[in-house]
Amino acid sequence: MVDIATRVYNHKWKIDPIVRSLIDTDFYKLLMCQSVFRNRPDTTVTFSLINRSKDIRLADLIDEGELREQLDHVRGLSLSRGESTWLRGNTFYGKRQMFRPDFMEFLEGMRLPAYHLEKRDGQYELTFEGKWPEVMLWEIPALTILMELRSRAVLRDMGRFELQVLYARAMTRLWEKIQVLRQLPDLRIADFGTRRRHSFLWQDWCVQAMIEGLGDRFIGTSNCLIAMRRDIEAIGTNAHELPMVYAALAENDADLREAPYEVLADWHEEHEGNLRVILPDTYGSKGFLEQAPDWLAGWTGIRIDSGDPAAGAELAIKWWQDRGEDPRRKLIIFSDGLDVDKIVSLYHQFHGRVKVSFGWGTLLTNDFRDLVPDNGLAPFSLVCKAVAANGRPTVKLSDNPSKATGPAAEIERYKRVFDVGEQVAQKVVV
Amino acid sequence: MVDIATRVYNHKWKIDPIVRSLIDTDFYKLLMCQSVFRNRPDTTVTFSLINRSKDIRLADLIDEGELREQLDHVRGLSLSRGESTWLRGNTFYGKRQMFRPDFMEFLEGMRLPAYHLEKRDGQYELTFEGKWPEVMLWEIPALTILMELRSRAVLRDMGRFELQVLYARAMTRLWEKIQVLRQLPDLRIADFGTRRRHSFLWQDWCVQAMIEGLGDRFIGTSNCLIAMRRDIEAIGTNAHELPMVYAALAENDADLREAPYEVLADWHEEHEGNLRVILPDTYGSKGFLEQAPDWLAGWTGIRIDSGDPAAGAELAIKWWQDRGEDPRRKLIIFSDGLDVDKIVSLYHQFHGRVKVSFGWGTLLTNDFRDLVPDNGLAPFSLVCKAVAANGRPTVKLSDNPSKATGPAAEIERYKRVFDVGEQVAQKVVV
Numbered sequence: 001m002v003d004i005a006t007r008v009y010n011h012k013w014k015i016d017p018i019v020r021s022l023i024d025t026d027f028y029k030l031l032m033c034q035s036v037f038r039n040r041p042d043t044t045v046t047f048s049l050i051n052r053s054k055d056i057r058l059a060d061l062i063d064e065g066e067l068r069e070q071l072d073h074v075r076g077l078s079l080s081r082g083e084s085t086w087l088r089g090n091t092f093y094g095k096r097q098m099f100r101p102d103f104m105e106f107l108e109g110m111r112l113p114a115y116h117l118e119k120r121d122g123q124y125e126l127t128f129e130g131k132w133p134e135v136m137l138w139e140i141p142a143l144t145i146l147m148e149l150r151s152r153a154v155l156r157d158m159g160r161f162e163l164q165v166l167y168a169r170a171m172t173r174l175w176e177k178i179q180v181l182r183q184l185p186d187l188r189i190a191d192f193g194t195r196r197r198h199s200f201l202w203q204d205w206c207v208q209a210m211i212e213g214l215g216d217r218f219i220g221t222s223n224c225l226i227a228m229r230r231d232i233e234a235i236g237t238n239a240h241e242l243p244m245v246y247a248a249l250a251e252n253d254a255d256l257r258e259a260p261y262e263v264l265a266d267w268h269e270e271h272e273g274n275l276r277v278i279l280p281d282t283y284g285s286k287g288f289l290e291q292a293p294d295w296l297a298g299w300t301g302i303r304i305d306s307g308d309p310a311a312g313a314e315l316a317i318k319w320w321q322d323r324g325e326d327p328r329r330k331l332i333i334f335s336d337g338l339d340v341d342k343i344v345s346l347y348h349q350f351h352g353r354v355k356v357s358f359g360w361g362t363l364l365t366n367d368f369r370d371l372v373p374d375n376g377l378a379p380f381s382l383v384c385k386a387v388a389a390n391g392r393p394t395v396k397l398s399d400n401p402s403k404a405t406g407p408a409a410e411i412e413r414y415k416r417v418f419d420v421g422e423q424v425a426q427k428v429v430v
Numbered sequence: 431m432v433d434i435a436t437r438v439y440n441h442k443w444k445i446d447p448i449v450r451s452l453i454d455t456d457f458y459k460l461l462m463c464q465s466v467f468r469n470r471p472d473t474t475v476t477f478s479l480i481n482r483s484k485d486i487r488l489a490d491l492i493d494e495g496e497l498r499e500q501l502d503h504v505r506g507l508s509l510s511r512g513e514s515t516w517l518r519g520n521t522f523y524g525k526r527q528m529f530r531p532d533f534m535e536f537l538e539g540m541r542l543p544a545y546h547l548e549k550r551d552g553q554y555e556l557t558f559e560g561k562w563p564e565v566m567l568w569e570i571p572a573l574t575i576l577m578e579l580r581s582r583a584v585l586r587d588m589g590r591f592e593l594q595v596l597y598a599r600a601m602t603r604l605w606e607k608i609q610v611l612r613q614l615p616d617l618r619i620a621d622f623g624t625r626r627r628h629s630f631l632w633q634d635w636c637v638q639a640m641i642e643g644l645g646d647r648f649i650g651t652s653n654c655l656i657a658m659r660r661d662i663e664a665i666g667t668n669a670h671e672l673p674m675v676y677a678a679l680a681e682n683d684a685d686l687r688e689a690p691y692e693v694l695a696d697w698h699e700e701h702e703g704n705l706r707v708i709l710p711d712t713y714g715s716k717g718f719l720e721q722a723p724d725w726l727a728g729w730t731g732i733r734i735d736s737g738d739p740a741a742g743a744e745l746a747i748k749w750w751q752d753r754g755e756d757p758r759r760k761l762i763i764f765s766d767g768l769d770v771d772k773i774v775s776l777y778h779q780f781h782g783r784v785k786v787s788f789g790w791g792t793l794l795t796n797d798f799r800d801l802v803p804d805n806g807l808a809p810f811s812l813v814c815k816a817v818a819a820n821g822r823p824t825v826k827l828s829d830n831p832s833k834a835t836g837p838a839a840e841i842e843r844y845k846r847v848f849d850v851g852e853q854v855a856q857k858v859v860v
Contacts, residue, residue, distance in 0.1 A: 161605070165605040167598070
């Protein structure tokens with residue numbers, strides 16, 4: 001029987017909203033937001049959407065009106081009572097009340113600020129300017145909206161059966177990956193694929209497949225909404241935006257050199273255990289670790305997010321050993337451009353030597369490679385970054401020179417200050 | 431929103447019926463039934479289920495109680511008003527009122543007769559005895575019930591995601607086959623897969639995929655219910671049971687030799703055009719064609735249902751030429767154990783020399799090979815045949831000695847009467 005009421009109701013929607021909840025975002029955005037809200041609430045930042053895959057001409061694919069409707073829809077969202085209850089009451093990483101009452105009050109009252117949208121050279125220039133704790137929450141919705149509108153644009157002309165077979169193939173592909181991962185007995189892997197997902201429903205399917213296929217080896221998702229609905233762990237710690245903004249705010253080279261450690265000192269005060277994870281690569285992992293204060297070596301682990309992952313992990317292991325720490329008690333989280341082959345080989349290389357964990361992103365939630373003509377659903381490299389703080393440009397170097405962002409002169413200055421030597425360029429896929 | 435009423439309603443079913451309509455059967459059964467109803471209405475026949483794949487122990491897999499429930503359910507069915515209207519009013523092969531009023535009255539009043547069920551050696555002995563026009567209509571429901579109960583038995587312990595991925599894989603596989611078939615510009619292909627389908631819903635999906643993927647090249651389905659619901663052509667002509675029963679009724683060797691032609695003489699009176707299709711292999715195609723009266727060469731085509739299909743087609747072409755017919759105006763229907771490779775190669779070999787058409791059966795509607803552990807869903811060779819008529823055993827030889835059925839002494843007698851020489855054994859897959 002057709003449920004007439006449901007059908008009529010569905011037809012009433014003016015749009016099919018992509019982001020329907022403020023917690024359809026990465027958990028670490030909320031953790032970082034709380035940190036920013038406490039330590040740097042009045043900083044003014046600019047976030048900007050950057051499509052590193054220039055050949056994907058988003059402004060040709062996606063209608064501007066539709067994009068505005070989706071962005072406007074997100075601006076109308078506020079935290080629901082159930083979402084607030086979940087954030088206030090849930091245990092994250094074994095800790096209750098991770099979110100402080102003053103931060104929760106801010107979040108309950110928060111609405112996403114205005115956006116600025118222009119077309120240029122077949123791309124959208126989408127920027128957000130305002131108070132850091134508000135603007136930063138645009139990153140994930142902006143990315144997921146652009147990603148899903150692109151998917152919809154490519155799927156628009158496909159027939160019902162082509163669509164069904166497309167998803168059948170994508171499901172089969174993911175399930176086959178999961179079958180390979182099942183062979184790794186001590187695997188710990190999480191979904192980090194919110195930002196570049198094919199669509200919300202697809203990410204949700206992927207998470208369910210991971211739950212079903214991997215059981216305890218699947219340790220959770222970075223997506224708060226899915227974590228809440230599927231009753232699994234929300235996963236995440238911190239990201240590059242913290243050192244990037246702290247660094248931009250530094251008054252001189254000496255302060256600049258200290259900025260990344262200042263970030264972690266603030267974090268150290270707030271968090272313990274599994275949340276104490278170093279992200280060392282913002283201005284080169286090698287220099288960062290060499291210059292790091294000893295208390296950092298006491299942290300739980302390191303996340304490797306650029307450069308050759310095996311080399312980065314070996315560097316971390318050596319660093320811990322040099323500082324008198326036992327690497328077998330330390331956690332390494334791999335999170336850069338992972339797919340099954342890389343996960344398997346990193347697992348075998350490091351399993352037993354350190355605690356290994358994987359944050360699987362784009363190729364978990366958006367692997368539609370070669371499934372439509374002209375590879376029109378191939379993943380691409382879209383980011384939404386802090387580009388300025390209090391009027392000063394931000395810089396990111398990472399361990400891969402292809403990923404460096406910021407004005408050229410500033411990049412040179414940062415390279416000098418952080419003593420970044422030779423770096424090996426790696427192809428950026430996603 | 432959950433549609434509570436629908437959910438409660440679905441839950442009320444005592445069983446999930448496999449056959450829900452008397453026209454969920456092959457079109458040729460109804461055509462033959464009308465012929466039998468007119469020419470041999472009082473013949474008493476026995477039909478029997480025969481599992482040629484002894485290693486599939488159906489009685490171990492399938493619960494006897496469930497089997498009886500399904501068979502009993504079919505006995506409760508009668509032709510619905512809409513089904514009767516469709517049979518009476520539809521145009522089949524360009525002809526209106528193909529089913530005569532007296533036959534339709536019989537069919538509207540018809541209920542399937544009793545069955546006899548026993549377990550023996552891990553198999554079910556399932557037999558039907560009674561008037562030929564009634565008993566013959568058990569063949570397809572009996573097969574589809576056994577096939578689908580076997581599928582259900584294998585799927586019973588699979589999880590929700592395993593099931594979803596199983597069907598995703600099967601869909602992907604069929605869609606890839608269809609992509610290959612799309613390359614053949616003048617293809618004419620029909621679904622002949624009712625009897626050994628994985629399930630009703632799956633056959634219906636396969637038909638929809640063929641409609642979507644092949645357009646006009648898909649010429650219809652043998653399944654009347656699906657043809658009616660999907661508004662496509664019902665396809666079929668006649669089958670071995672006619673010559674088998676006519677032959678069993680023959681009083682002596684001379685009558686026996688004439689029996690297959692007598693069948694077609696009766697058919698000739700009733701039908702013209704595309705329904706005049708010779709099925710020559712019941713007692714060996716070679717002898718059948720050599721001895722055939724000239725008027726048979728005027729028929730529209732030949733169906734090749736056993737033996738090496740290319741050899742059978744060459745034999746037919748030569749026969750037409752010998753009888754002064756132009757093979758390019760003749761139709762050859764291939765219907766034995768087809769899959770894509772064989773279809774493609776037969777198409778290329780015969781396209782342009784004759785009109786070629788394909789009746790694609792088991793590997794259209796039941797290709798789950800290697801998709802579950804131990805290949806538990808591999809298709810197998812289940813048939814439901816007339817084994818006796820008026821107390822005398824029936825015999826089938828076909829062009830493949832592995833397919834011969836009947837008592838050994840009778841097989842020898844038939845081979846002698848029909849002058850069947852050397853035959854090449856072919857492996858029977860489905």
